[in-house]
Amino acid sequence: MSPTFVRVASASLLLSLLCACAPTAPRALNRGAATIEVPVIHHPDGETPDWWFRAGASAAHANLPQRAHAKNVIVFLGDGMSIPTIAAARILDGQRKGGSGEENRLSFENFPATALSRTYETDFQTPDSAGTMTAIMSGMKTRAGVIGVDQRATRGDCASSRGTEVVSALELAAAAGLATGVVTTTRITHATPAATYAHLPERNWEVDTEVPAKEAASGCVDFARQLVEFGIGNGIDVAFGGGRTEFMPADQHDPEYAGFPGKRLDGRDLIAEWLKKPGASYVWNAQQLNALDLGHADHVLGLFEVEHMKYENERPKDPGGEPSLSEMTRAALTVLQKNPRGYFLMVEGGRIDHGHHAGNAFRALNETIEFAHAVEVANAMTSADDTLILVTADHSHTLAFVGYPARGNPILGKVRGSSGEGAPSKDFSRDAIGLPYTTLQYANGPGYPGASERQPEGAKHYPHDPTGYQRAEQGRPNLEHVDTEAEDYEQESMIPLGAETHGGDDVAVFARGPGSAAVHGSMEENALFHVIAQNADAIRTQLCKLGACDANGVPVTRPTREQLLQPAARARP
Numbered sequence: 001m002s003p004t005f006v007r008v009a010s011a012s013l014l015l016s017l018l019c020a021c022a023p024t025a026p027r028a029l030n031r032g033a034a035t036i037e038v039p040v041i042h043h044p045d046g047e048t049p050d051w052w053f054r055a056g057a058s059a060a061h062a063n064l065p066q067r068a069h070a071k072n073v074i075v076f077l078g079d080g081m082s083i084p085t086i087a088a089a090r091i092l093d094g095q096r097k098g099g100s101g102e103e104n105r106l107s108f109e110n111f112p113a114t115a116l117s118r119t120y121e122t123d124f125q126t127p128d129s130a131g132t133m134t135a136i137m138s139g140m141k142t143r144a145g146v147i148g149v150d151q152r153a154t155r156g157d158c159a160s161s162r163g164t165e166v167v168s169a170l171e172l173a174a175a176a177g178l179a180t181g182v183v184t185t186t187r188i189t190h191a192t193p194a195a196t197y198a199h200l201p202e203r204n205w206e207v208d209t210e211v212p213a214k215e216a217a218s219g220c221v222d223f224a225r226q227l228v229e230f231g232i233g234n235g236i237d238v239a240f241g242g243g244r245t246e247f248m249p250a251d252q253h254d255p256e257y258a259g260f261p262g263k264r265l266d267g268r269d270l271i272a273e274w275l276k277k278p279g280a281s282y283v284w285n286a287q288q289l290n291a292l293d294l295g296h297a298d299h300v301l302g303l304f305e306v307e308h309m310k311y312e313n314e315r316p317k318d319p320g321g322e323p324s325l326s327e328m329t330r331a332a333l334t335v336l337q338k339n340p341r342g343y344f345l346m347v348e349g350g351r352i353d354h355g356h357h358a359g360n361a362f363r364a365l366n367e368t369i370e371f372a373h374a375v376e377v378a379n380a381m382t383s384a385d386d387t388l389i390l391v392t393a394d395h396s397h398t399l400a401f402v403g404y405p406a407r408g409n410p411i412l413g414k415v416r417g418s419s420g421e422g423a424p425s426k427d428f429s430r431d432a433i434g435l436p437y438t439t440l441q442y443a444n445g446p447g448y449p450g451a452s453e454r455q456p457e458g459a460k461h462y463p464h465d466p467t468g469y470q471r472a473e474q475g476r477p478n479l480e481h482v483d484t485e486a487e488d489y490e491q492e493s494m495i496p497l498g499a500e501t502h503g504g505d506d507v508a509v510f511a512r513g514p515g516s517a518a519v520h521g522s523m524e525e526n527a528l529f530h531v532i533a534q535n536a537d538a539i540r541t542q543l544c545k546l547g548a549c550d551a552n553g554v555p556v557t558r559p560t561r562e563q564l565l566q567p568a569a570r571a572r573p
């Protein structure tokens, strides 16, 4: 026994003696007779879609055995919104309001329930957005790069994916007669939104021209078409995001950017096809959205940019005028709240992830702050008595929040405080070479100080998009006179990469409303679906109609898409 171990052991013994509380039994995982047994398997070989579904159901049920009753469900997904991202964004937001910052709370940090979410995929330790959002939407973990299909599919192989399509929470809601909506700041066909409404073994097949002929011949249809052709229930009621040209034929020109043609080569005008639905409308800028009579609109398609929508800090410069994420959330809820049966809405802050990939903490944090505004809008427009709101991320990033900055130090600034655990100083803290450094840094990415083929050695700035680097000849750059709080500054990274990577660490979940009490402890990401499935009445009932429920009415058996598409399974308004 090492001396360290002895010391730790005695400290904990002392703690338990001082503590008046009796030693608590491990949290009751088996309350009552209704425990959902999960087969013991060998990992990872024994994992199957059925096992994931049952294991997720068991975990969510153990967290909240007494069913709650949510009429509406809103899932807020901050793409790549790691825990350091939340901590740094709350400080930036607080400092903008004139405070020290650390004590500030983002809207969702006031929610009563929290958990940690474990994000690995069936084949990757550090995941991507496609497999993770599929897990959150379907209750089963799956592979990286695939959307709405389970782990039996091979990425990029259409034939292998036939019959592996999952059933998503949005599809279940639509089948149950609820209103449904998808809102994002990325292309509406990007991984996270696509996982709510579509099924393909390749996340990059967003438009017909990206689907290889052989795969198209096997029956795989691009995400833009799947969105417009979504045929469950009454269809999708609200779809807001970017990616406009993926819906336009190549002989059409974009209304916002002259000379920018549609991307489709199949000749289809998907916007015109959308408009054939009864009560449908289409808008492509903020002014048109504001002019819409949302109280009477039924199917609203808003495609506000040809590619991803603008970052929030660049939005005022958009030629056509784009709505913010919170404005889109407000508009979406106004449409969806008309349905007396309730609704399911997914809102993605999609460009948090892109700011991080660009090694630019300013954009990632600024997007996170707007994401929190959108959550606040939804919180204010709904009641915790009937609406479950989940706020989470799909995966982490490599942003590090480090050093010993003093209280109130600008979060995007250089560390002033201490270089160790010593008394604070007014001067910059310095590394062991004598150079100042920032509080926020990336483990890898484009902020590496060596020369890239686009920018010289030293501090880097957005936009950058490097493809190659040289070794840093001078070592770390001297940041003494570099404005690291500037919007375009790229934080230093240790490993040169054209794009910063995701992180494999856990992300946070915040929840309020009926069912939120199931959000606690360390949860596998796919269990979040089961929090929804067990506590949103219409979705649970729909799953039971598909034969997914056990004797206690808990969905434990993976439903199939064939079951969902059988007309008898669908509620008719």
Ligand SMILES: [Zn+2]
Binding pocket: 080, 129, 353, 354, 357, 502
């Ligand atoms: Zn990403």
